[in-house]
Amino acid sequence: MSRTFVDISGKRLPLSNLEKDLYPSHGFTKAQILEYYSRIAPFMLPHLKDRAMTFTRYPEGVEQGSFFEKRCPSHRPSWVRTAMVGHGDSEPLAYCLVNDLETLLWAENLAALELHAPLARAGTPETPDSLVFDLDPGDGAGMAEAVRVALILRDLLSNMALESWVKSSGKKGLHVFIPLNRAEATFEDTKRFSKAVAESMQKHYPDLVTAKMAKQYRTAKIFINWSQNDATKTMISVYSLRGRAQPFVSFPLPWQELERLAGQAENLQVTPEEAVRRAESTGDLFHEVLVKEQKLPHL
Amino acid sequence: MAVQGIWSGTISFSLVAIPVRLVTAIEPGRVSFHLLHNKDYSRLARKMVSPVDGSIVSPDEIVRGFELAPDQYVLMTDEELESVSPERSRTIEVLEFIDLKEVDPIYFDHPYYLVPAKGGEKAYQLLVEVMSRTNKAGLAKFVLAEREYLVAIISREGALELVTLHYHDEILSHEGLSPGKDTLSAEEKDRMTTNIKSMIEDFDPTKYSNERRTRIMDLVMQKAKERAPVEAPGMAEEPGDGPPDLVAALEESMRKVRSR
Numbered sequence: 095m096s097r098t099f100v101d102i103s104g105k106r107l108p109l110s111n112l113e114k115d116l117y118p119s120h121g122f123t124k125a126q127i128l129e130y131y132s133r134i135a136p137f138m139l140p141h142l143k144d145r146a147m148t149f150t151r152y153p154e155g156v157e158q159g160s161f162f163e164k165r166c167p168s169h170r171p172s173w174v175r176t177a178m179v180g181h182g183d184s185e186p187l188a189y190c191l192v193n194d195l196e197t198l199l200w201a202e203n204l205a206a207l208e209l210h211a212p213l214a215r216a217g218t219p220e221t222p223d224s225l226v227f228d229l230d231p232g233d234g235a236g237m238a239e240a241v242r243v244a245l246i247l248r249d250l251l252s253n254m255a256l257e258s259w260v261k262s263s264g265k266k267g268l269h270v271f272i273p274l275n276r277a278e279a280t281f282e283d284t285k286r287f288s289k290a291v292a293e294s295m296q297k298h299y300p301d302l303v304t305a306k307m308a309k310q311y312r313t314a315k316i317f318i319n320w321s322q323n324d325a326t327k328t329m330i331s332v333y334s335l336r337g338r339a340q341p342f343v344s345f346p347l348p349w350q351e352l353e354r355l356a357g358q359a360e361n362l363q364v365t366p367e368e369a370v371r372r373a374e375s376t377g378d379l380f381h382e383v384l385v386k387e388q389k390l391p392h393l
Numbered sequence: 394m395a396v397q398g399i400w401s402g403t404i405s406f407s408l409v410a411i412p413v414r415l416v417t418a419i420e421p422g423r424v425s426f427h428l429l430h431n432k433d434y435s436r437l438a439r440k441m442v443s444p445v446d447g448s449i450v451s452p453d454e455i456v457r458g459f460e461l462a463p464d465q466y467v468l469m470t471d472e473e474l475e476s477v478s479p480e481r482s483r484t485i486e487v488l489e490f491i492d493l494k495e496v497d498p499i500y501f502d503h504p505y506y507l508v509p510a511k512g513g514e515k516a517y518q519l520l521v522e523v524m525s526r527t528n529k530a531g532l533a534k535f536v537l538a539e540r541e542y543l544v545a546i547i548s549r550e551g552a553l554e555l556v557t558l559h560y561h562d563e564i565l566s567h568e569g570l571s572p573g574k575d576t577l578s579a580e581e582k583d584r585m586t587t588n589i590k591s592m593i594e595d596f597d598p599t600k601y602s603n604e605r606r607t608r609i610m611d612l613v614m615q616k617a618k619e620r621a622p623v624e625a626p627g628m629a630e631e632p633g634d635g636p637p638d639l640v641a642a643l644e645e646s647m648r649k650v651r652s653r
Binding site: 158159161165168178185186187188246249250251253254286287289290291293294298307308391392393 | 626647
């Protein structure tokens with residue numbers, strides 16, 4: 095096993111297998127993954143801060159299967175910070191907190207290509223910072239339909255004085271976020287709200303939208319997965335790589351880009367190189383999701 | 394925030410008060426599985442069932458009973474239990490300092506770490522050093538989750554550990570378990586001594602690991618690689634309208650969206 099060391103903030107981090115190609119059909123090595131995450135870190139870390147992270151690890155690359163890791167690996171360095179989080183009557187687990195560059199690179203050295211975060215921070219696990227609509231295309235539907243639904247959602251919410259932001263999932267769909275940041279609404283509130291919105295969308299756009307999870311209702315439609323608004327659920331973090339054949343990133347998109355590209359929406363996938371270039375030129379387009387304070391009306 | 398505490402308060406004795414947080418020291422190595430329905434892999438829920446007619450009993454119909462004799466119960470309400478619970482307290486009150494060697498490990502129940510809270514770092518360090526130098530542990534009382542515990546506060550490698558202790562009346566006597574006093578020959582004693590001496594090592598817990606856990610996790614990973622995991626259906630999707638004001642506001646907003 096090849097091994098090299100980097101020193102970050104006085105902490106020594108061993109990196110291994112840098113030449114290993116974790117996206118073999120496309121060609122993207124562990125060294126490139128580490129470089130991507132270190133360059134995107136300034137934009138990404140504020141979104142991860144103090145969240146009980148779940149890793150999806152691909153130790154043998156994206157074609158060889160993956161596993162979810164909630165429990166922060168016990169062989170972690172002493173400086174990796176953790177938070178104990180339990181849900182309901184389940185036993186609390188120590189989750190990793192990815193608050194700094196060294197922890198992010200340590201996780202990537204473990205091939206944790208996908209970083210998933212709950213909508214609430216570890217200190218306030220019952221009050222989400224944002225509400226999310228996970229737009230998931232069923233078989234026979236694609237990004238073009240997801241874009242249509244996202245734009246309708248934006249307008250629907252905007253009429254209710256709620257601003258929203260959108261990012262690609264890096265897989266097939268889109269994620270629409272309503273920032274809240276008031277430590278006020280609970281998951282029960284965000285779930286009721288998102289469910290009512292999803293059902294209203296389903297009622298008015300029955301050929302385009304379903305609010306039902308079951309697979310048989312989802313063919314050729316966009317499933318608005320409102321149930322992600324839950325303390326036990328996680329969403330792929332903005333700027334995280336995805337474990338698909340080609341390395342794409344979950345990336346924030348300006349609404350104008352969705353409007354412009356509505357017809358040819360497959361172009362919405364963002365590669366790591368493009369992600370770094372765009373983030374460095376425009377800044378963090380998801381910054382408002384962290385700071386904008388909004389209140390869900392009519393609950 | 395390194396680790397979230399499960400309790401915070403102060404260690405106190407005579408004029409000393411050290412603000413601390415209690416954090417867990419153990420991550421159980423047990424592999425846990427969920428119970429699924431083999432028809433659709435949905436997660437099964439636990440319900441309380443009447444043994445008389447098999448009907449599901451709702452939580453508001455459940456009361457607590459202490460069994461005095463078979464089929465004879467004394468009922469106890471939450472309020473009554475509350476009235477005899479120890480008062481919630483924010484202090485770990487040190488009663489005595491003891492020599493830890495005198496404590497039979499059978500008393501040790503559950504370990505935690507104590508972490509200094511803001512402003513308590515110096516006093517914490519002082520207690521760590523002095524307890525370590527004098528080889529003493531604190532014997533203290535404190536209330537966690539409505540139960541009063543007897544605990545030992547131990548200085549180890551620069552940090553404080555808190556171990557809850559069993560009360561002495563929880564410990565079963567070994568009377569009747571140990572054999573009588575047969576005479577043992579010097580030769581027998583020597584042989585046993587030689588045997589033991591040949592096996593003496595320094596205690597190194599890292600030499601041993603929970604092999605069953607490792608094997609189970611390896612098997613899980615191998616199976617996950619070989620075939621896609623089974624998928625549970627979505628959560629119960631009870632139909633039903635949202636809050637009436639919200640539904641009305643959505644209809645109004647939707648009318649505007651659709652009219653463009």
